[in-house]
Amino acid sequence: MSQDAIPFDEYEAVRKALYQPALSRTLDKRSFEEGNPRAGILSLLHGNEHRERRRLENALFRRQSLLEYEQVLFPKALAEVLDREATGRVDLFSLAGSASVVLAARRAGVDHDGSPEQLADLFEHVKQIAQAAAIHDIVGDRDRVQAETIASLAAFDRDYVTPSRRRREALLDAAEAGGTDDVPTDLLTAALRRLREGDDTFADHALLVREVGLFLHGGSHTSAQTVCNVLYFLFGLDGAGPRTEWLDRVAASRLDAQKCVHETLRLIPTTPEIKRFAEEDAEVGGVPIPCGATVALDARAANRDPDLFGADPDTFDPDRWISDDVVLWGHSFGAGPHICIGRSVAGGLPLSGAALRDGVGEEHLYGLIALMVQEVVARGVRPDPEQAPERDLRTSRGSRWLRFPVVFPGAGAEPTRAGIR
Ligand code: HEM
DSSP: OOTTOEEEOSHHHHHHHHHOTTEESOOOOOOTTTTOTTTTOGGGOOHHHHHHHHHHHHGGGOHHHHHHIIIIIHHHHHHHHHHHHOSEEEEHHHHHHHHHHHHHHHHHTOOOOOOHHHHHHHHHHHHHHHHHHTGGGBSSOHHHHHHHHHHHHHHHIIIIIHHHHHHHHHHHHHHHTTSOOOOOOSHHHHHHHHHHTTOOTTOSHHHHHHHHHHHHHHTTHHHHHHHHHHHHHHTTTTTTOOOHHHHHHHHHOHHHHHHHHHHHHHHSOSSSEEEEEESSOEEETTEEEOTTOEEEEEHHHHTTOHHHHOSOTTSOOTTOOOOTTSBTTTTTTOOGGGSOTTHHHHHOSOOBHHHHHHOOOTTOOOOHHHHHHHHHHHTTOEEOTTOOOEEOTTBSOSOOEEEOEEEESBTTBOOSSGGGO
16 A cells, blocks of 8 residues: 555545545656646546546547447457467557557547558557556656656657548548548547647647547556456466366356456456545544645455455455445446546446346447457467466556467467377
């Protein structure tokens, strides 16, 4: 836990804190010029300013576009990446990163040529921005991480954002002149449209670069990490031994794949400790929070409350019994005003007790992580017998991998799931 922060680890108290309007996410109040690579982005805003920005950006996550992503765009993009790269010895983290960055780039408005080199390059930027996003959990030199992120953002702007912006400006000009209406729907375009309407939210190009970077990172890093975390459980690397029954179920059923994703998120939240800053005196569940205090919300512990998640809350059991007013992923997407904007893209619709027992309807969203997990399992992924996965120890989160070596059939490897039988 953070030093000197006021801790909460009970489910209901964490929920209350996430809704407490006096608690902000603005722990670092420095400007970009003062060295804060996240200054002014959606996730650091508070109050009205946050509400307005969120309203603008929520529009990118309408149900109809999510269905299109999940049913049309993502299966195609995923198949392209996996057909090309899922063969022989592979790092699953990089593979899942390349696959998720394709769609994250589309939503953010980042043009690329689709080549393995550019997808890998984009994911390198994502990994750097992810370090800055976890700045309060960094083990080591925080100033260096922030300086490296500012340098990465400059290269990201030069190679991707500025060319993508130029193309969109030309398309918007053509549309305004009555030519073709070929303008994409994405964050960058939405911001440029606002500027043309006289709203100067994104008048500062450097802020726009940071916001586009946030969407690229938010839309891919946690998803790629979670794919590895699911396989960590399915391969039985938690010490339980290979879960072959679940591997078969996941390959055969997208709902079972989604259950595994949500159970994994519950046990390994990508942000295990959610932090808040008291902008004024406040109170959470009877505990006074003085103005200026930091609050540490332990999502990992809250997600293991036996009253809500059953007598064996530490065990990986995607079939677990929970009641209808609880969701299997617990607090792993946050709650309140800053609840993850991309949760339905990544995780689909939440699974409550009723959904786990009775199943789901045709319009159900399964989420892109479940699609990825199902597809890599169906393609026969198994652990690399020669190299163990390596955790990323540059943060204290415990949820991140540096690399997750696996083997797919093909290219001289002969996996029959033998490694996990
Ligand atoms: C496994 C997948 C994901 C997990 C576990 C996750 C988790 C979270 C959590 C816990 C928060 C809230 C943090 C807080 O309250 O302090 C958050 C916020 C956010 N997430 Fe995600 N996320 C995921 C995927 C995505 C995707 C696909 C996007 C797509 C763009 C995204 C974009 C964002 C953004 C922009 C915020 C800030 C929202 C705000 O402050 O209003 N995330 N995420």
